[in-house]
Amino acid sequence: MAEINNGANLGFERDLWRMADALRSNMDAAEYKHVVLGLIFLKYISDAFEEKYRELKETEFADPEDKDEYSADNFFWVPKISRWSYLKDNARDPNIGKLIDDAMIAIENENPSLKGVLPKEYAHPRLDKQRLGQLIDLIGNIGLGDKENRSKDILGRVYEYFLSQFASAEGKKGGQFYTPRCIVQLIVEMLAPYKGRIFDPACGSGGMFVQSEKFVEAHGGKIGDISVYGQESNHTTWRLAKMNLAIRGIDGNLGEHHSDSFHNDLHPDLKADFLMANPPFNNSDWQGDLLKNDRRWQYGIPPSGNANFAWVQHFIYHLAPKGMAGFVLANGSMSSGQSGEGEIRKNIIEADLVDCMVALPGQLFYSTQIPVCLWFLAKDKRNMGYRNRQGETLFIDARKLGTMVDRVHRELTEEDISKISGTYHAWRGDKNSDDYEDIAGFCKSATTDEIRKNNYILTPGRYVGMEEFEDDGEPFEEKMDRLTTELAKLFKESRDLEEEIKKNLEGIGYGW
DSSP: OOOOOOSSOOSHHHHHHHHHHHTTTTOOHHHHHHHHHHHHHHHHHHHHHHHHHHHHHTSTTOOTTOHHHHHTTTOOOOOGGGSHHHHHHTTTOTTHHHHHHHHHHHHHHHOGGGTTTSOOOTTOTTSOHHHHHHHHHHHHTSOOSSHHHHHTTHHHHHHHHHHHHHHHHHGGGGGGTOOOHHHHHHHHHHHOOOSEEEEETTOTTSHHHHHHHHHHHHTTOOGGGEEEEEOOSOHHHHHHHHHHHHHTTOOOBOOSSOOOTTTSOSOTTOOEEEEEEOOOTTOSOSOGGGGTTOTTOTTOOOOTTOOHHHHHHHHHHTEEEEEEEEEEEEGGGGTOOGGGHHHHHHHHHHTTOEEEEEEOOSSOOSSOOSOEEEEEEESOSSSSSSOOOTTEEEEEEOTTOOEESSSSOEEOOHHHHHHHHHHHHHHHTOTTOOOOOOBTTTEEEEEHHHHHHTTTOOOTHHHHOOOOOOOOOOOHHHHHHHHHHHHHHHHHHHHHHHHHHHHHHHHTTOOO
């Protein structure tokens, strides 16, 4: 299985993955990820609980078996049959699968916020119980939830690394729950969500929220200054998101259940300050025919055969008056004129909502080889704490950036992310940013009139022009003579090699 660098400090995470994957046997990765991630989650909350338990045991007048002692400090209450020490002692029991299922059920019963979230299929016959016991031993060897490891975000590193590896293993299906970390980080760095409501209506496993909180922490802000809202249509992915937020202590509102954002919007009145998303690309079965008169379609009725511009308008609908959005779409969204998409895009452009377009390099996603781009929208370009950008849109062509991490996957480096986000911040006039200037082949600030002249096509390559090459100072005639001589030399060497091969073949009885 290909190794993917998802930004974790690769070390024991990689070794742990290899060992855990070796225990998978013939089990499908889509099922196995819930087995592993569920146990990792259980180990985390059990570590945190047992450390708190020992602390209370040594505290006068404190009762370590009093549930309220834990909820007061935001710890999950872990019943005796759910504690890792109990499961580890019984790892070789033939009924270990049922013991884990019972442990998960008991935790959900004691912690309402986890109701319906944890996997409970460990007793299934297809899961080898000997390997399951080995997996418990393996995960039991790492500290996850105690104070020291929480400060190092050990669990976050392991969980994110495993999510990325499972996404790679599942290929196209992996894209349903995991957006590569570098893409999420780029969107977050560009929007810079310091304070306010953050919304992801196609939240997958919750990566946008995790990176947003990391951003706030990294820039000296207070986590309490942001609140997160999300929605996910796939039940198992919704469970992953709930666990991902819970292990990081993020109090996110993902609704009481999984639900389709188009047909059952769980946050109908939400107006977000920041919206970040990676919705399904070119979704053709979103049942748009049932929503022809929906109030969200302010800029045109999206075609029933492609949900791209239904998503765009859903995002716009949920933006606050000064809200901003950053999201991933297939490249076709920048130029398609089919089924009224061109007219919708034109209306969005004429409403002066498009702040920035970024063309990304290929091979960034595990789920698709379709080229993708980033859209950044601003509900009000005049009054956002930046310069007045009315009638302007920034185009960034980042297709040449990124580094191959294996033969099929590429990643944006920290330098790439800084270059793209820094260009955007300079252009929109962030405080302490460098002065902006167009760079041929990379970025261009275009007017709405220029976009009109290009038939409302938003492909950055149309605007940034060709990259300028430095003149090496060699006179044209001399350069042509040198290149001609080198070409003639290569041709002669090729002919000499051909003659040598011919003689060798004749020497062993083969004619040419």
